[in-house]
Amino acid sequence: MSRQPIYAILADELVRDIRTGLYPLGSLLPTEIEMAEDRGLSRSTVRAALGRLVQLGLVTRQKGVGTRVTSIEPGSYNPSTTSIEELAHFGAATHRTLLGIEEVTLDMTLAKRLGVPAGSRWFRVRTLRSDIKTAALPICFTENYIDIELPGVIHDIGDYSELIATRIASRYGSVVDEVRQVIRPRILDEELCSLLRTAPNELALEIRRQYCSAGRLIYVSLSQHPADRFEYHMSLHR
Template sequence: MSQNPLPQSPLASGLRYQALAQALVDDISSGRYPVGGLLPTEFELVELYGVSRHTVREAIRRLHDLGLVTRQPGVGTRVRAQAPAARYVHSSEGIGDLFQYVREVNLTLTEKTEVIADDELAEFLECRPGQAWLRVRGRRHFLGEALPIALAEVYIAWPYRGVLDGVDAPSLPLYVMIEQAHGCRAVEVRQQVSAVLLDAEAAEAFGTKPGEAGLRVTRKYRTAGNELFEAAINLHPGDRFSQSMTLRLEAPATSRTERQG
């Protein structure tokens, strides 16, 4: 198989997967790899483009994130669509990146209700049963898209309930509005991401079918005094949302023996 090397780039070689992904996107768009057909194997792509297997795998992962291909163990990588699906990728390297999410995704509130925590809700909110909370529900829309990218359900501790008085489309993250109104500060955000199946109501909102895959992202916001003042649940359609997170590792401390040596 003749080699088709990628164009040289001033970027670090670790980003060559982006160039390969773009080349494959162009080939899919042009019909070289038709919908329903298989991409070349991993080994063939290594030979064809003169790149590493790691680069190929990262490029295929990018195509999968764009909704262009599906990966089938024992079969290969099959072309799913000729053009990228409308898909939002939320990248995060810290709490400040939630601002970027709010800038790109509009939240419209549809419900504000006082709820009294029963045993199940109290366990989720880590409070005593019988405690009052403000529950707000709404839809998040990616700018320019008609279908929502998330269904939101947020619980705000009762002392801070007034932060949403008269507000139906907040322009700041809710935790920031609470910080600004009450002088507290979020020092920890605990996040959990889990795979779920969409029920009929969620599927109708997302324009998909019941039983399709979804992502449930839960975030809990705490102050320096370990007070949980907001808990947010966002349900996303699995085929139009993914989350990328960067974890930076600190170098291990130099041992005493090494320092003395």
């Protein structure tokens, strides 16, 4: 039996259908409901598969119009996130390499970057992520800061690929209901250039995400994405 998630298998099939011309450039894919009924799948599974195609730069999605084919070859990594549920699929679509775990007390500079009080204590988990299907190079380097009161999350963190926020919910029942995100440019230092295998002084996008549950900040991630491997797409609808 395949170890791939069902949505990833469906995404692979759709990529093949686009490449072979079943869905030509500019055409619309079947709707979520049509795909779900035809294949006996849930709409959430179909939605995740279509989200994967958006990440690969093969389609765009527009409310009231549908999912349109815009390319027949995958491009750079293009996450398109419109909900916390779609963000959770990122973990299943990528592979995480654990680099280290430590307990830290934040100084003023780091606390400001994370948007948390100086002197607070966190578990810091350093990771690299790469695309399961296509990426020979890492997508991003991430420092994950986990509430010191949630030690059970880090014990087997090297054995699962799902988002840390998802594991917090399953272990402690603290379901993330708000994610605050800030994106800003940054020049990678020598260590990160080596880890991410980039040229010296490479430009990157730094993404800070603060994960909250019932108004409480439980987890902060700080990710560095090399600029030539990452595009961030967002659609706003009225």
